[in-house]
Amino acid sequence: MRDAIVIGSGIAGMTCAIRLAERGVHVCLVSPFPSERSQSVLAAGGINGVLSEHEEGDSVACHIEDTLRGGCGLAGRKAVTGLCESAEDIIRRLEKAGTVFSVDENGRPLRRAFGGQSFRRTYYCGSATGKHIVSALVMELRRYEARGLVERKLWSCFYSALISDGRCCGVILYDETKLDLIPLTADAVVIATGGQNAMFGKTTGSTQCDGYTAGKLFTQGVELKNLEFIQYHPTTIETKQKRMLISEAVRGEGGRLFYLEDGRRVYFLEDKYGPNGNLMTRDIISREIDAAGKTVWLDISFLGEEEIMRRLPEVRDLCLKYIGLDIAKEPVPVAPSVHFFMGGIAVHLNHETNIKNLFAIGECASMYHGANRLGGNSLLSAQYSAIVAAEEIASRAPAGGVPDFAAELGEGRAHLRKLKESSGSRFPVTYIREMLADTMREDLGITRDEASLRSGIKSIDYYLSLADGINYDSSVAMHELYSLKAILQLARATLTSAESRRESRGAHFRADYPCEDDSYAAATIISYDEGRYSTRLDEERKYES
Template identity: 40%
Template sequence: MKHTLVIVGAGLAGLSAALTAVKNGWTVKLVSSLASERAQSVMAEGGINAALNTKGEEDSPEQHYTDTLTAACGLADPNAVWGMTQAASELVRSLHHLGVQFNVTDDDELDLRNFGGQKKKRTAFAQSDTGKQLMTALIDAVRREESAGTVERFPHHKFRTLLLSGNICGGCTVQDTYTGELLRFVCDAVLIATGGLHGLFGDTTGSLANTGEVTAELFRLGVPMANLEMIQYHPTTVELGEKRMLLSEAARGEGGRLFALRNGKPWYFMEEKYPELGNLMPRDITAREVWTVSRDYEVFLDMTELPKEVMEHKLAGLVDDCQTYLHKDIRKEPIPILPGIHYFMGGIQVDERHRTSMRNLYAAGECCAQYHGANRLGGNSLLGAIYGGQIAAETACRETVSSPNMPCAEESLLPELSPDAQMQMNRILLNALGVVRDAQTLEAGIQEIRKLSGTLPLLGCAMLESALARKESRGAHWRADYPQRNDAVYCKTTVAHWNGQHIAISFKSIPERRYDL
């Protein structure tokens, strides 16, 4: 009898996990609220990192590792990051062979572009639509497995809760959003790949289909969360309706420049303050600088000096999006920008092999805290999702030994938030967890959100309490009342745990590195 893995989420991490599980002889039930074509992974623009060294810059996985840890400000697991950066080149080449239409050079080598926080050209890309290309290739690969009967899809199904026997996961309950029918999946292991917590904030660059409800339910069930205060604000976004539209870091990677009009003249503040990397400083630093300057001046992203060839062959998607949604031609005019919430470094706490605190429960992708620490490098999210999905599935297939017929105690299903309560929660979190925070705004947010009931406000409260407990500034977490980094006390992972009565915040030491560079 074959083992069965239930994967909740059908973006890059979920699809990668499904393919890996099938290679290991398992069958897969792939659950998602929307079809894969509408997963947030499709929205990724800029590229995927790997030290391919096709530009003759003597790049290496070791340098990719060092840049990733430096950006993470000491909070990433060095062993997990080492594994990811060592595997990156082979992974990207395998994606190319799978059919991903990466840009290539005249010598038929994978083309690479600069991305923030990295001195070497390391980001492979498919114009400015890399996510679409990656998803198309993986969707086709999974469809072949569906035809073979090894993967069974359950689109338009929502995760409701886990099936538990003590601290052992034996499956989950999902609900058909068309009929309301509840399905009880008893299986060997469950892998969560549901993306970031965009629904808690609303006004982000991400898909609001990534509600955060699955992560919130796991938190209610006692699964610890890590580094919830680490929320990445992308430096270059534009308000569009009630959301933020992303202007990809690829624009700056290809030569786009940030400036503000000061005394009627362009002031290239990033180039002035950071002459080595300029507009390609890590995102946490760039977002804070944009936020600070924007308090006195309007800030713009200027791409008007980029060559026509770059616009046509490397940024065509971005040109089209700006014309379609902003009615602006970025080839002829600068775009006013502000930072916007883009990515969640924190989430479900997992170890190097993507195990959670519960046996037979795993997590991969943006829903879990892995690889990025206090700040993510652009280009590492797609890599982390695909690689993390592989590692999580490999671990599940190797370690799961329980019978699928184990007895499971089903938890009660909680009602969802009303639209009014959802809007209140969004407002509270956006106000309190900005680019810069302080104790006063965080404490006020905690008092307000405690008036709301439900799993999402509970998780939101854990985010606020995590930010309040970290009395320092590090990466994406910047405290106006504690502007210094304090390695002696806080070079540790923030852990939030719900014990059924209150939220406990603790700090866990970063794993020691097991190897020498």
């Protein structure tokens, strides 16, 4: 193919743009903000891989098995095998791009232990791995920008995809500098917009990751997958402005979780699961903390100030700055919070959606993590998925002619005009988004049941009924306004998917169906047709080919 549009410029989007440019494909990289503002910079703990130099006994096969086991049987073996086999190449390339990995006395990259893994195989840059990878990729990408192979389009937000006869030929963007919708066509479109944290309010992620793109594509005929599997990270802290992540690296470096009973520390995870109890997978620990029903603390102070500053400096800074607590001296109170979305846009092994020439990569796509993601596997899959998509696009013949999209553009402009002129309801967008976040946190928490999910769906339907008639607020960015409806539709699809899975598996725990049920051992696929949300299980494993 000759050209591609990549929506989103975090680690997945940048990796895809670099790999496409290397193969001579012209890329338009679209994002409202530069890559330094992406959610990728928040990734803390590390990236998994079994390199030629590895811990004794470890192997790529073992990384594959750990990932599949962590995913509770829902991740496809073929995809996970490709992911784990590529880890060495990906990490070596990151080193070559100048990523500042933490190294030992001899300059060899260090590894730390992470949850759900049989060996130490998580490579890291202090506790700011995502930021360091972003910095290296920004520079790598700049080389192709300078050569004119990659063109960055800032201040632009996705509005919709141009789809005709099941084929995607481009996108319509909202350009904040022109205050207008702009059509952009290309042979292929790659979506790399991250998860949908903001649907749950201010969680551990970026406020910019709102799920709009996935929601809008859903209403345009793109199928979504496994939306019910939402990772609650077990160790986060509450601050005045958001929930902040305490990296799993703390437990990887020996951190212990406990609660107090009669003034005595109870290391409840070690008591139940043995000495490695603190490194169980995130779904299990989150449920255990939730079930404890009292304040749970994370202690790493025994490591001492010097070691903490060497291995976890950013975690110490964060706690000092936002809650005035020194992890080198005392334990920190933690609680689970929404962190990562295993589900998202349904893609085939080559990362193409059910719409031809439309691809999805990174967290917004669902492929490698099944019902629960292992820490350290997302930085890996963000890049691997980008490479797979780039190779597919670069090897294909150009797509051919572009149909006339004047009607779509006209409809879009009329839609924005209507939003500006509307005055039907007294609810501004901000309030509905707050109510949505409350509903999602309450009704789609760590533990769900039929009643909570039905009540959630009822609430979302009410918000949807308001969405078409809200007051326009000229001081709110246009994206915030037009995005509301599709975000609500994505929320509705998420609750519907969770309602349809009447079993418990990985991060999806149903109090009314607390056991795993073999008849549900397949991905949930959800599709949309004029207000109808239809779910099915992908029993033929259509999306694993």
